[in-house]
Amino acid sequence: MTTITLTIDGKEVKGEQGDTILEVCKRNGIDVPTLCHFDGLAERGLCRMCLVEAKGERGFVPACTTEARDGMEVTTENEKLTALRRANLELLFSEKNHFCMFCEMSGDCELQNLAYRYGMDHVRYDYSWPKLPVDATRKYFLFDQNRCILCRRCVRACEELAGHGVLGLKDRGPKTLVCADLDYTFGESTCVSCGTCLQVCPTGALVDKKSAYLGREIHFDRTKSACTFCSVGCGIEILTRDGLPVRIEGDWEAEPSHGILCVAGRFEPLYETRKRIKHPMARCGSSLVEVSWEEALSLTAEAIKGVGGPSAVTGIISPRATNEAASAFKRLFDENAHSTTPPNTTAGNGKLSDIEEGDWIFIAGADLDEEFRVVSSFVKRAVNRGAKAAVLGSAGKRVDKKAAKILAEDDVADLEKLIAESERPVFVWGPATHPTVVKYLQGLKNKIKQIGLAAGANNRGLEKAGINPLCESSTREALYLLIADDVMSCEIEEKARKAKTLIIQSSYVNEIAERADVVFPSPPWFERSGTYTNTEGRLCRLNRACKPPKGALSDEEIVDAVRRLLR
Ligand code: SF4
Ligand code: SF4
Ligand code: SF4
Ligand code: FES
Known part of the structure; x- marks a missing residue:
């Protein structure tokens, strides 16, 4: 790569041949205002917020689409540019209906932030007050045309990053609007609710319904982790407030999908309706009663000893469990440890x-x-x-x-x-x-x-730990089920119904847990930490985003504690 030298705002800076002026500025920590630019998307030069002065060029040039040249002299801030940017912002505000005080994005909105930065205390142009629709037909997000600045980040993200190509533009000039397919509502369109467009929108036009009005960026904690809902293992950021998950975003930095998620990873986990199991429970007659961790562990050890030890028990573990839990499970049940899924594909030689x-x-x-x-x-x-x-x-x-x-x-x-x-x-x-x-x-x-x-989020990890696939013969009268936050298949339910002794580790109440002799609470995805092995064989790190209930043990701690009591 050939290095080029430029002078930006009177300072000598370096860039690489082929860089845009904006890229050189970013490399050198020079903050040029942008709206339609988004890292990873093709540049379109639409918003004109990034206009800069470049000596020898006619007029002002957009930093995001102008190639930087060796010896160039660039000015990114001066009175003329401030006036231009402010006028540009005023036009954007006057064109649509922006009522910041009622907007979900207020405080985190890039348009609003730029208005503050450039001292836009009033708008000198007549407001258009267009009558524009709000499309709330999707379960997980809404689209408010009133706040759309037509930067087209969403259109490009849907096409270039997510590959779905659902979004486009309709009409011309001041009537231009973003639309889904041939101008359907989102609900009727081919949109797959991956949510990529939400994550790139700079304003309050595309809004996540779940986290709307639950706080601004400064109120949330962010935890980088990996999605546990299929074997792709996308990198995620879990946004939490007051110990609860409120939003999931794709992690742009993380392999393998670099920020792209699907509906199952981004939205569905936040709409969980099953009831949490928060305390260990044990059977007392026809019902389950809350017991201490010590009691639950010793009752489990006694039950396993009572049927002849771990070799007389079938252990079934869900691929939602971590590698660490899988290793502990294998240590306890050895050849009797089975996965909830049948034999898998091999990983192959590709990524x-x-x-x-x-x-x-x-x-x-x-x-x-x-x-x-x-x-x-x-x-x-x-x-x-x-x-x-x-x-x-x-x-x-x-x-x-x-x-x-x-x-x-x-x-x-x-x-x-x-x-x-x-x-x-x-x-x-x-x-x-x-x-x-x-x-x-x-x-x-x-x-x-x-x-x-691989079918099942951490199936590769289970395979590596030596856990056998589920098969017909994997049934004994005593069953230990580590189901975590997974949903039980009919086949597993059938096996559990037939079991005379049943121990279960589950995050949520279900019919099978209610029939068990001992129930341990298993941490759900946002309280789990450890590692997964994705379908490519890549190790993905899960980080706990929320504190588990006091005294709660991880899946592997429960299994290891049972094993110690059996010695
Ligand atoms: S999108 Fe931004 S500028 Fe528009 S109303 Fe919302 S906070 Fe204000
Ligand atoms: S919806 Fe958001 S990302 Fe899409 S064009 Fe409008 S402001 Fe830009
Ligand atoms: S949610 Fe995904 S598929 Fe739907 S419009 Fe947005 S980016 Fe495209
Ligand atoms: S960021 Fe350069 S024109 Fe929009």
Whole structure:
């Protein structure tokens, strides 16, 4: 990379050839005001807030779209620029209906912050007071056109980052509005509620319903963690206030998805309706009564001893459990430790980021729309930049629509031809891949990039810990279930109903927990810490965002304490 030298605001600074003026400013800690710019999105030069003076250039130039040149002399702040920026802000305010005192974003709004920065104490232009709609048809967020400044960050984020391409613009001039699909409400549109647009919106136009009016950024604590709701393991930031989670945001820095989440990771966890289990409980006649941790642990140890020790107990653990809990579970139940899920895909030799590089992306055995939604973003982004997708069977309706070829789920002959034609094939395959295709892929080994998608968030971690997949024979009369905050499948419920002795670690009340002999509270996702191994084999760190109830033990502490009592 060739280094260039510029003078910005009278100071000599360095940049790299190809940098925009804004990039050089950022590298050197010079704060240029922006609104339509967002790191990672293509520059459009729409808002004109970043105008700067560059010697030799005609008029003012937008810093975000003007390439920096060696020897350039740039001024980012002076009276003329302040006047221009203030006038620009006044126009933005007069164009729509901004009532900051009632707005959810007040205090965190980039437009409002710039108005303060440039001393905009009044607006010299006539207000337009347009009559604009608020679209609250989506469960998790609303869109208020009154506060939209048409920066199009949302439009670009939906297309370039999330890959869904739902948003666009309608009409022209002062009538221009952001719209979903061909001007449907969000509720009727093809929007998948991934929430990426919310996270890039600089104003109060796109608002998260759950955290609305619960506080400003200064009131929230942020904890970086990983999503525990599928095996992609996206990086998240959990925003909490007064010990409760209020919002989940994508972590732009974190592998593998760099801020892109899906509805299951961003919104659904905050709408949990199941009742928490906060204390250990033990059976007393026909009901469960609250007991101390010591009592619950010794009752569990006695029950296990009573049936002949851990070798007489089937241990079943959910892939929501951490690697640490899985290791403790394996130590306790050894060969009798089983996962709640059947045998899995192998991890393959590829990373999800390889999808970005492929010229043909092949998908088999997974509904990316429903089960691995962020993987659908990777695939759609690849197609948006010119790659082709081929689906064996179906990868979900939305992904199928993007596919150049749909093959039968076991059509190895055509698959082989397409792979031979492609230069950088990437194969993404899930747990339902047809056995003929699995065999073919195993034969290919490292000849192409393969990404195996695991069912269950930490299934790779469970595999690594030596936990066996669920199988028919994994049933004894005594059952120890570490279900964490997972939902129980019918198969597990059936096994639990048949058990004569039942110990359960669960975050929430459920019918099976109510039948148990001993119940331990398991920390839900926001109180859990430890590690997960994602579908690629990457270690993801979970950090506790909220304090657990006093005296509560982690999943692995419970299992280890039981094991110690059995010695
Ligand atoms: S979007 Fe920003 S400027 Fe507009 S009303 Fe809300 S806080 Fe005020
Ligand atoms: S909704 Fe937000 S991000 Fe989208 S154009 Fe309007 S202000 Fe910009
Ligand atoms: S929620 Fe996601 S899919 Fe829906 S419009 Fe926003 S970015 Fe696009
Ligand atoms: S940030 Fe440069 S024009 Fe908007």
